[in-house]
Amino acid sequence: MEISHSFLVRIFVAAIAVGLGGCHSPTIVGEEPENIGDPTWPLKVPDGPVDFRKHVRPILIINCLECHNSKDAKENGGFNLETKKLAMTTGSKPPALVPGKPDESMLIDVLKLGVEHHKSMPPAPDKIWGVRMEILRKWIREGAPWPDNVRLVHPRKIKKW
Ligand code: HEC
Numbered sequence: 001m002e003i004s005h006s007f008l009v010r011i012f013v014a015a016i017a018v019g020l021g022g023c024h025s026p027t028i029v030g031e032e033p034e035n036i037g038d039p040t041w042p043l044k045v046p047d048g049p050v051d052f053r054k055h056v057r058p059i060l061i062i063n064c065l066e067c068h069n070s071k072d073a074k075e076n077g078g079f080n081l082e083t084k085k086l087a088m089t090t091g092s093k094p095p096a097l098v099p100g101k102p103d104e105s106m107l108i109d110v111l112k113l114g115v116e117h118h119k120s121m122p123p124a125p126d127k128i129w130g131v132r133m134e135i136l137r138k139w140i141r142e143g144a145p146w147p148d149n150v151r152l153v154h155p156r157k158i159k160k161w
Contacts, residue, residue, distance in 0.1 A: 027149055027151045029150075029151055032155045033062065035062075036058070036062055042132075045135050046138075056135065056146075059135060060152055063122045064081050065153060065154035066154040066156060066157070068080055069154060069157060070082055073090060078092060079092075082151050083150070084148065085148070091106065097144060099140060108133070108136060108137055
């Protein structure tokens with residue numbers, strides 16, 4: 001049987017996930033989003049409910065996790081977006097994520113700022129908003145479902161191991 005390279009990468013990532021999980025419920029990190037290199041993804045906001053795994057997780061990983069992770073949050077407004085609990089308890093005025101209320105979520109406010117503002121997220125030149133921001137707004141309006149044991153990691157942070 002041939003074992004593919006990407007399969008081995010997934011096992012490796014899963015092993016790190018188990019290592020990071022500690023003794024609480026096992027943490028799921030999962031594989032890299034498939035759409036990671038596609039700046040036009042996604043073309044539209046889903047008609048039905050937003051799916052955290054399919055629609056939201058890739059956006060947060062691609063656009064936010066490089067800076068808003070446990071190691072680097074200190075230099076980035078103190079905001080840590082690795083887990084839902086951290087997203088709701090870190091930053092200058094927690095919660096930056098208010099499930100059900102996108103208009104009260106700083107996580108959305110900073111996306112609407114012009115690039116000249118120091119809190120404009122994601123910082124220039126990654127200003128590819130529109131559909132992605134609307135997906136995040138819809139997801140928060142729908143209650144921001146995000147399983148407690150799912151921890152997000154930027155792929156570049158994983159490869160440093
Ligand atoms: C290149 C690094 C970088 C990326 C990528 C990035 N941020 Fe930030 N973020 C920062 C920095 C730096 C600050 C602090 C800005 C300031 O206060 O002047 C910040 C601040 C924030 C804050 C405010 C924290 C507070 O309480 O003041 C939120 C919320 C935030 N970012 C959300 C996001 C989201 C959501 C994304 C992805 C769409 C994102 N950021 C992508 C660097 C980044």
